[in-house]
Amino acid sequence: MNTQKSTPKICIIIPAYNESAVIGSVIKSLMKELKKTKYSTSVVVVNDGSQDDTSIVARTCGVYVIDHILNSGAGAATATGLSYAEQNGFDVAATMDADGQHAAEDVIRGIDEILRRGDDLLIGSRLINKKGMSKAKIIGNKGLSVITYILFGIHSTDSQSGLRIFSRRALGSLRWKTNGYEFCSEMLWRAKQLNLRISEYPIETIYTDYSKSKGQNNWNGINIVKSLLKRRIAELMG
């Protein structure tokens, strides 16, 4: 942990489920980059009820670990991490995937950007620069972004990105109801309802065989759409 006084307090949250194979290297590369920054930083891994050694590996790396008692989904794990950041008075929080698809440099660049721009929610878009992304992934992600626009009226080039940066204002107010991957779109909707300032910045995607196998596939996209539709109708009914 890198701590300095009178500098913004930054919390980096890594929701993880059965990621023992890569979580160690993700944390190490993040810590290495964080040491180069001027911020006071904390890394928090939210272990979402993993059945493997995710929690043990993360603790060995020296980061704070929150263990979910029950496996609750990516949305719930992210909410837990953000709640922790809010309760502990962090100025900015960032979420990143545990499968190694996000570069630590992009996380730090996002933190720099949100502090410079004064936005409330900054999304790392993998689709501004599509390098390394398969056509199927591009279609799936673009499709979900279009559906997010149709259902919620929010334009985002990458509504499903796991790399997001939150301001203090967003930490204190942003809440969502879905627990699975659909929370990515719902979060944008809630941010819009709260009149939070949302923007995007381009990020690189590191696709390894491992991250390809762990990510969402297009079939899961159907479940996401179903869940978002249900949420939209339920919201209409009160």
Place this chain on the structure above:
Amino acid sequence: MSRYFLLLLLTSPFILLSILSALTKYKLGRSTKKHFVIQVVIWLLIFIGLASAESIYIWLFQHRLTQTEPLSLFDVIQITAIVMVFYIANRSRTKIETLEKRIQDLHQELSIRLSDKK
């Protein structure tokens, strides 16, 4: 008593209760004005549909757009049951969502606090 009037009489309590519940939620700050308006509009549309059922049936029948029999007592019971089920389902869904949210919050808080002790 007209069967159409009986239908209105039987379904009105559910519609009134739903509007009242939406109003209470709005006044207590548990829902937004937009949600309140949408709910009231939905229930008012159902009420208007039921209140003008006879006129709609006569118009459709005169223009040869329907050949069905006029409203039977069984139809009245069936439509009332549908409205009642819609009302109960909506209330149950709201309650389940509230409970789900509380369980999620509890789980989240427990996970954070237990991790503090490790």
